[in-house]
Amino acid sequence: MVIRLDLPHFHLSELEIVDQLVLERQNGINRLYFTSIHAEWRARMGLYVAVNGNPEAIAPWPDVSAKGVGDRFRNLYLSPGAQSVQKPILDALRRRTLTYCPACGEDGTPNTLDHYLPKDTYPEFAVSPVNLFPMCDICQGAKGTKLLSTDNERLFLHPYFDAFIDTQLVELTIDGPYNAPEAIYLTAAAGLSDASRFLIERHLRELSIPSRYYRYFSEAYLRLLRHIQRMRSKGSDICSRLEDFRDMEALKSVNAWGHIFYDGVLRDNALLDYLLNSPDLPQV
Template identity: 30%
Template sequence: MVTKLLPPEEDSVDLVSRIIEERVHYRGFYDGIKQDLISRVKLYKELQGNPESISPINLRSYTNTDEEAAQRKTSLIGLYSPKEDKLPYSQLEHMRKNNGLVVCPSCGEPGRPRTLDHYLPKDIFPEFSVVLLNLTPMCDWCQGEKLAEYITNDGFKRYIHPYFDDVDRPLFSIIFKPPYITPIIDISISNEMPVELQRLVALHLEGVDFLTRFKEFFKTKFRNVLRIARKCREPESIKLREFLQECLEMEAFNSKNSWDVIVYRSILTDEQMMGYLETGELPEHL
């Protein structure tokens, strides 16, 4: 995730315990697995959801046949779709509709995310299907790109975890290649972070197809920047650097890596781009 999130206020261990106590169907199964499920939630929290250290539960250890294990897996996954009068319906609705976000914490795109993503996918880790620490708000596009991915082919963590990873900092910027009137853009990962985090950020951005989507946003955003640059050249107008800095500081309250912040921060730190915007020949029609 490109935005650090506060963990859910409700305790995940307590909620899972209460959800299990509500079960009527397959009572024997849930009685037999309860303590192990609770232990795995505690382990998830201790290991910060790191898939490099957490393996899926073996449901065959709690059932008599492979068919029964498959059925109980479906039951665990089904806990994520409760009826309105059952747990954790209200908790899930709150995370979807009242998360207070104005950008997607996974990619930084403007707009409130209305869906929840299972950081460790529920089809592989059904035991974490209703663990709040495993659920994060996410935009539809990011969720569609991520799907059930969670680890690389060589066994490394694939995505940033919004509750645990140290991402409350500028993670990357955009580099511009001339012609600056219609610049070609690419991603530059910050080298002021630990190498491990740099690698994770690169994997995450690739996994949610960030650059493909950002390029479309940038076309419109940069045209607005060009209009601002022209306006700032008028007598007694605010200087362009000052204006962009104010925009950056205002947007950074939402996220240090929102798409607007990335544009302003990247332009301000690129002296060649700033030189073009301040003194170069701007397009005639904007």
């Protein structure tokens, strides 16, 4: 479940970064090459921002697709010079401290930068800040270099540009029996447009989030049953406590895994009745 990130802001704009990268190459062996593609590189960077990085609207650049040419751009990311314009930008992006993966919402500190448009296919965006954001290893492995469906529809949400991800994207449904649920379902939240709903479904599928979330749910549900037993023995207001747990998770994001879990529990009246009143909670 994607979590919205603020756009990264640096002292140079995306276009000014391109200008500076070309300027820094003026004393090197690739001087003539970067001078010759400067205007088109700038135009492609402007297109990226204008269409919010959507690969449906940004075809790969044939002139830089050859490996030897593309490596001139990829090496800006892989081997930035100590005094280069991109080095402090990349360092700042890597220092960004998060406690969850923006691509899936799972807790944990993402330890790598992902290229939304892969640098293998779009090397010209290899050091563009708007194309780089933290991602967990599992998501990055699942995403790989995938971009578009067979119907030419983008597969992934963009944490910088998809404004609607400020709202809850996914709802959890829990199948009984409630002492040991047999299945759960993650579905796009009500009220979203068809286009947003289909995009969310592709994003969930391509990052294998439903199966990953089921493992999380299994452990979280057992902890919930244990805690319900304790709350019952203390005479606690169980619904109020569950709302507190949900609201605490929402401080991270309404699309964090914990918030999705407690929201699903609180929306299920039959489950709440079971938790509050069943005489045979399992001893877990």
